[in-house]
Amino acid sequence: MSFAERMLKIDRRIIFVVIGLCTLLPLLYPVGLPIKISQEVRGVYDHIESLPERSVLLLSLDFDPASKPELYPQAVAILRHAFKKNLRVVAMTLWVSGTGMADELLTKVANESGKQRGTDYVFLGWSPGGTAVIINLGQDLYNAFPSDYGGKPTKGQPVLDGVNSLKDVTYAISLGAGNPGVEAWYVFGKDKYKFELGGGCTGVMAPGLYPLLRSGQINGLIGGLRGAAEYESLIGEKGRAVAGMDAQSATHVAIIVLVALCNVFYFTLRRQARQQGAQS
Amino acid sequence: MDATIIGAWVATGLTLFIFSFLYKDNPLFKLAENLYVGVSVGYTIVKTYDTVILHLIWKPIVENQEWTLLIPVAIGLLMLTRYVPKAAWLSRYAFAFIVGVGAGLAIPRTMSSFILKQIEDTIRPLLALTPGDGVAFSWNLMNPASSVNAIIVLIGVSSVLFYFFFSVEHRGPGKTVARTGVLFLMIAFGAAFGYTVMARMSLLIGRLTDLIEYSDPSYGRPTFWLVLVTIGTLIALSVRSRSEPPDSQ
Numbered sequence: 405m406s407f408a409e410r411m412l413k414i415d416r417r418i419i420f421v422v423i424g425l426c427t428l429l430p431l432l433y434p435v436g437l438p439i440k441i442s443q444e445v446r447g448v449y450d451h452i453e454s455l456p457e458r459s460v461l462l463l464s465l466d467f468d469p470a471s472k473p474e475l476y477p478q479a480v481a482i483l484r485h486a487f488k489k490n491l492r493v494v495a496m497t498l499w500v501s502g503t504g505m506a507d508e509l510l511t512k513v514a515n516e517s518g519k520q521r522g523t524d525y526v527f528l529g530w531s532p533g534g535t536a537v538i539i540n541l542g543q544d545l546y547n548a549f550p551s552d553y554g555g556k557p558t559k560g561q562p563v564l565d566g567v568n569s570l571k572d573v574t575y576a577i578s579l580g581a582g583n584p585g586v587e588a589w590y591v592f593g594k595d596k597y598k599f600e601l602g603g604g605c606t607g608v609m610a611p612g613l614y615p616l617l618r619s620g621q622i623n624g625l626i627g628g629l630r631g632a633a634e635y636e637s638l639i640g641e642k643g644r645a646v647a648g649m650d651a652q653s654a655t656h657v658a659i660i661v662l663v664a665l666c667n668v669f670y671f672t673l674r675r676q677a678r679q680q681g682a683q684s
Numbered sequence: 685m686d687a688t689i690i691g692a693w694v695a696t697g698l699t700l701f702i703f704s705f706l707y708k709d710n711p712l713f714k715l716a717e718n719l720y721v722g723v724s725v726g727y728t729i730v731k732t733y734d735t736v737i738l739h740l741i742w743k744p745i746v747e748n749q750e751w752t753l754l755i756p757v758a759i760g761l762l763m764l765t766r767y768v769p770k771a772a773w774l775s776r777y778a779f780a781f782i783v784g785v786g787a788g789l790a791i792p793r794t795m796s797s798f799i800l801k802q803i804e805d806t807i808r809p810l811l812a813l814t815p816g817d818g819v820a821f822s823w824n825l826m827n828p829a830s831s832v833n834a835i836i837v838l839i840g841v842s843s844v845l846f847y848f849f850f851s852v853e854h855r856g857p858g859k860t861v862a863r864t865g866v867l868f869l870m871i872a873f874g875a876a877f878g879y880t881v882m883a884r885m886s887l888l889i890g891r892l893t894d895l896i897e898y899s900d901p902s903y904g905r906p907t908f909w910l911v912l913v914t915i916g917t918l919i920a921l922s923v924r925s926r927s928e929p930p931d932s933q
Contacts, residue, residue: 417706417707420706423885423888424888424892427885427888427889427892428892431889431892431893431896432896443826468724472890473886473887473889473890473891473893474883474886474887474890500728500731500732500735501724501727501728501731503731504727529735530731530735531735531740532732532735532736532740535789535790536789539789550739550744551739555739587797590797591790591793591794591797591798592789592793595793595796595797595801596793606883607879607880607882607883607886608876608879608880608883610879611872611875611876611879612876615802615805617828618805618828618829618837619801619802619804619805620805621797621801627879628879628882628883628886629882629886629889629890630882630886644890644893647893648886648889648890648893651885651889651892652882652885652886652889655885655888656881656882656885659881
């Protein structure tokens with residue numbers, strides 16, 4: 405068996421170990437590779453930066469713990485930015501399995517920033533219906549969510565002063581891990597009720613959302629852990645996403661090298677087979 | 685014991701049990717997999733019961749006398765008639781209502797958002813009229829709205845659509861156009877796969893970050909102890925499977 409053949413039949417667990425080490429070592433010994441800010445992430449940041457104090461930011465946390473490594477850092481960075489800008493944050497989720505995590509996340513960041521529930525922020529929780537909830541919110545917020553996650557009536561909460569429907573929202577961001585997510589918020593929300601919309605998503609979903617970005621249907625897009633790291637850099641509060649970027653770069657280099665090597669071994673074997681065929 | 689510490693031990697254990705599948709399928713992985721499915725389904729059922737049945741149906745009807753809610757409740761209950769063969773036909777009314785409302789809401793909005801808006805974006809003017817400069821052609825590849833990108837999008841959309849046009853044999857100039865379409869498709873698949881790899885690595889980074897955090901003495905070093913338990917169990921299982929005769933496996 406030639407070297408190329410042996411390499412192509414290598415135990416896959418060796419590759420797992422290589423990838424594991426390429427991820428683990430940069431996490432233990434970070435080098436701090438530079439992070440370049442993309443236009444799509446800057447779109448969300450610049451828009452929040454341009455909002456006047458006490459504007460209403462609707463943050464829909466449309467993900468569950470399965471997407472936590474990518475979307476949780478995005479949510480933390482956006483919330484820190486919003487609270488720093490003294491915006492009113494109205495948070496909700498369209499994913500029932502993400503309600504507990506969303507409440508814990510919002511409470512944690514709000515406490516860090518010294519914000520009051522009901523005055524500076526509210527968590528509406530989850531309501532059944534998926535996209536129908538967005539339509540319902542566009543007609544009457546208090547009908548869609550008569551009470552918040554803690555069971556307190558939404559009507560009369562200072563954070564919702566002057567907010568009756570999606571038309572009164574200054575900026576909405578959906579951090580989506582699937583459907584319903586960013587696309588649903590555009591189709592049933594922005595397209596109908598005309599508010600500005602930004603998006604955040606997992607890396608898998610990002611290529612599918614770029615057409616919405618180019619056409620101006622969303623004004624910014626935070627894609628995966630990389631997008632979260634860019635946002636953390638923009639607000640100057642480096643967290644878990646920035647810490648993971650060295651590991652991300654190292655694993656990408658490892659995968660590129662593995663793909664290149666596999667191709668070299670594959671073409672070597674093919675050439676050997678052709679030469680043997682010509683000789684016989 | 686603090687709930688955070690218990691959570692750290694559970695999260696670390698389940699993460700390591702799931703990762704043990706990378707070595708080979710084993711009972712620890714099965715335990716974690718079944719727990720994940722069971723807990724997520726249980727959580728969803730409890731949250732749905734609390735939100736829908738208690739807060740959106742029971743309390744408004746009993747406490748606020750909102751009797752109109754009985755109409756959607758009745759339509760919803762018709763769905764359950766599928767479990768009674770003789771009355772199963774009644775569920776068709778509920779499905780008809782849902783399909784009708786769903787299609788009515790979704791079709792116009794989807795047409796507007798994904799077809800009309802995207803066509804509008806595809807057929808952008810190739811030359812831009814800028815005040816002072818007159819007609820201009822921008823070559824900036826990094827700007828999504830530049831003229832050169834408008835041409836690339838136009839060529840890409842037309843050639844990919846032609847590739848999926850099977851009524852004409854792809855020969856001569858048609859073959860060149862179809863090949864161009866394939867090239868655009870390959871680039872799109874490559875970009876999607878690249879992002880998928882990035883996403884999967886991000887998930888791994890997330891779990892390893894937690895494992896590093898939970899190796900701290902303040903949690904009782906669950907990562908250290910549970911790595912030992914997982915490796916020990918895998919070795920024991922491996923030894924046991926080797927000592928058993930092949931027929932009994």
